[in-house]
Amino acid sequence: MKAGPIWALGAMSGTSLDGVDAAMVLTDGETIAEFGPHAYRPLSEAERATIRAAFGRWPGDPGVEAAAEVIERAHAELLARFSGADVVGFHGQTLAHDPGQRGTHQCGNGALLAEVLGTAVVWDFRSADVAMGGQGAPLAPFFHFACAKWAGATEPVAFLNLGGVGNLTWVDPSFSTPETPGALLAFDTGPANAPINDLMQARLGRAQDEGGALAATGQVDEAAVTRFLDHPYFFKMPPKSLDRNEFHAALQVVDGLSPPDAAATLTAIAAASVARGAEHFPRPVTRLLVTGGGRHNATMMRELATRLSCPVEPVEAAGLNGDMLEAQAFAYLAVRVMRGLPTSCPTTTGVPAAVGGGQISRPSR
Secondary structure: OOOOOEEEEEEEEOOOOOEEEEEEEEEOOOOEEEEEEEEEEEOOHHHHHHHHOOOOOOOOOOOHHHHHHHHHHHHHHHHOOOOOOOEEEEEEEEEEEEOOOOEEEEEOOHHHHHHHHOOOEEEOOOHHHHHOOOOOOOOOHHHHHHHHHHOOOOOOEEEEEEOOEEEEEEEOOOOOOOOOOOOEEEEEEEEOHHHHHHHHHHHHOOOOOHHHHHHHOOOOOHHHHHHHOOOHHHHOOOOOOOOHHHHOHHHHHOOOOOHHHHHHHHHHHHHHHHHHHHOOOOOOOOOEEEEOHHHHOHHHHHHHHHHOOOOEEEHHHHOOOOOOHHHHHHHHHHHHHHOOOOOEOHHHHOOOOOEOOOEEEOOOO
């Protein structure tokens, strides 16, 4: 690849199943030179249902091929709107994640996308990390490190992504590279939007609690929150990661509650899980920057502010785009893969040594 910063196009479809994000970043794989255009392609309810039916399934299982076709078509439609990308970072759709046993499964064929788009595609970002004994997640921390540098941070900050699952990245921007010991600590905190979305779908036939409006009318069952935090996951030391469905018991915790009280309690559970995670920070942070769909949930943001002892702000407060940060992360990581740089390290995924993941597929024409 040519020297210096190049334009990379990244795409992300999260476990909350709202849609596909795509965004461009000008980067050399180390620093961020510029953020470029971005776009979003919502998933239809039929498409969501097809993907949801394949959750928890592995390659070759029933329903996986149909889910992959939906993901490939949605990504191809969205990514074709862009021009000028030297490389595409394609995350795919996580269907199952079991790093200790069966591995990790992101459906969607990057080689097929390379042919459709006529551009090199980096994909299957997590498998190499898992094969070496890592958790394979979260993978955005190296990008969060670059974002902290770009934003001019000099003291520790934390990034909280609230997708289907929540994950935290603690960043000390005084270090020169993200893989340097002490620069990063990252891990999944617990459930975030996924149980709330599942509750809304099951009880009210709605995709989500828009803005946290339903939760705002309910009462939090603090006893249920406390019981939930007895889950063994919260007693594990990071790095650690989760599958979207690992906390399906969250819905059982609120079974006897009205929809408003159940939504309020699940929202509080997500925030309390983050607060429990923050206890692992090596040093206190000056601010916690929230990205992902959960930052649009005003009730969630209030719960976070109540349960944490640092300022809680959307990443827009640092000049970043919280709707596109995950897509931008895979654009950035694609360049790192192309240039042979690591994408994870012991303090982000628990992998024994810094490792670069990802397959590279180039178009035949």
